[in-house]
Amino acid sequence: MTEREKLALLEDMLELDEGDLTVDKALDDIDEYDSMAKLSLIVLMEDEFGVKLTGDVIKGFETVGDIVALMNK
Amino acid sequence: MVFSKYDGVKISAIAASVPPTVIDVTSELDNPDPKYIKNFMKNTGILEKRKSDFTQTAADFSYTAAKQIMDSGYYKPEEIGVLINLTQTPDYRTPSTALTIQKRLGLSMDCLVFDVNLGCSGFVYGVSLAASILNSSNATKALVTVGDSLARGRRHRKKVMSSNTGLLFGDASAAILLEKSGEGGFSSALMSDGTRHKALSIPYGAWRHPEGPQSVPGDDIAVFNFTISEVPKLLEEYLAQTDTKIEDYDNLVLHQANMMILKNIAKRVGMPMENVPVCLDRYGNTSGCSVPLAIVDRYGTVEEDREVNLLTSSFGVGLSWGVVGFKINVKDILPITDGYDIYEDGYSDEYDDEGELKKTE
Structure with a gap:
């Protein structure tokens, strides 16, 4: 999966337009990345990549790239 | 897990009662941001819920549901040998609210009556406890009542909930009749994990911390991860x-936590969503009552004489979770009723302008 495809998955999850996200974008600057989105992210990561996210891991995310780095496929 | 089999005991009737007042959840949001509202509705699936006013408690709806089963001819008061009430929102610190329900229903003294402090997992624990006691005693019929009034909150607190978590909850109670049938039976699997007791907790207001906020924020992510993996x-x-096999069951009835959780559990165990009853869109998360409420919502108005095989699972505060599978005839699932009963217990309720209980001499 290319980096763009991974970003597209996140854009789809957050209901953003294609191209809205870049790896260096700060998560704090994305209004849609709220508590509900974090639950959706848990499901996405487990279903698509078999990665289980804990609360501590999610708290450690600063940029979109931090999430993409765990998308190991 | 603790697996139990209750031979010769059946669940013979289910009823549920809700407050008459319908609340549109958007009218209660602390955060009026339209995007938040849209996401809340999309992710939780909750559009409306029922909320009781301060004249009624969960016990009133439990009583209404239990009386509905009695009035429908399923039991006489003197036949009930066990009454277990599961709630996090009791009428009193003591005695158990179940005792007032016993009195109101006119049950005899030859009856084992107590409360259990459990929340969302209440249904599976309640029917398992009642069936266990029936199996080992001379009692022949048992009533389980389960319900909370978390949407209502407590009157003497101005702020009901500390966050929008409170928005999820709807008020409702259910009653379940179990009896010795001499044939058939059902099974349960129960689990608990006290190491995660802080994930969902109301730590203030009891004996260890008498003063403090009515609620503290839960660990949403830990609870979500627990639910979609352990359940x-x-x-x-x-x-x-x-x-x-999952195909052996007509329905998978899950605690109505939120839509995202329902879809995930259903997907993971391979049950199509059309076989997963959903009532949280109109009633919210109704805590321990949500499984029986979803059953009553699905079948309560269906006039058929046929048995359905239900696989149910409740999970939540504790952490505590369980599974119960049982068969019941559709005609023994009664329609949802609006509850108007109020228990006039004779104690006074006087409050000042701040909403605090007035000091009495």
Whole structure:
């Protein structure tokens, strides 16, 4: 999966337009990345990549790239 | 897991009662941001809920549901040998609210009556406890009542909930009648994890911390992860233990936590969503009552004489979770009723302008 495809998955999850996200974008600057989105992210990561996210891991995310780095496929 | 089999005991009737007042959840949001509202509705699936006013408590709706079963001819008061009430929102610190329900229903003294402090997992624990007691005693019929009034909150607190978590909850109670049937039976699988007791907690207002906020924020992510991993796992273990398959069941009835959780558990155990009753869109998360409420919502108005095989799972505060599979005739699932009963207990309720209980001499 290319980096763009991974970003597209996140854009789809957050209901953003294609191209809205870049790896260096700060998560704090994305209004849609709220508590509900974090639950959706848990499901996405487990279903698509078999990665289980804990609360501590999610708290450690600063940029979109931090999430993409765990998308190991 | 603790697996139990209750031979010769059946669940013979289910009823549920809700407050008459319908609340549109958007009218209660602390955060009026339209995007938040849209996401809340999309992710939780909750559009409306029922909320009781301060004249009624969960016990009133429990009483209404239990009386509905009695008035429908399923039991006489003197036949009930066990009454268990599961709630986090009791009428009193003591005695158990179940005792007032016993009095109101006119049950005899030859009856084992107590409360259990459990929340969302209340249904599976309640029917398992009642069936266990029936199996080991001379009692022949048992009533389980389960319900909370978390949407209402407590009157003398101005702020009901500390966050929008409170928005999820709807008020409702259910009653379940169990009896010795001499044939058939059902099974349960129960689990608990006290190491995660802080994930969902109301730590203030009891004996260790008498003063403090009415609620503290829960660990949403920990609870979500627990639910989508532990619940499907226990469901699979239950199926293996009972040598059944998910296809053997007409419905998978899950605690109505939120839509995202329902869809995830259903997907993980392979049950199509059309076989997963959903009532949280109109009633919210109704805590321990949500499984029986979803059953009553699905079948309560269906006039058929046929048996359905239900696989149910409740999970939540504790952490505490379980699975119960049972068969019941559709005609024994009664329609949802609006509850108007109020228990006039004779104690006074006087409050000042701040909403604090007035000091009395």
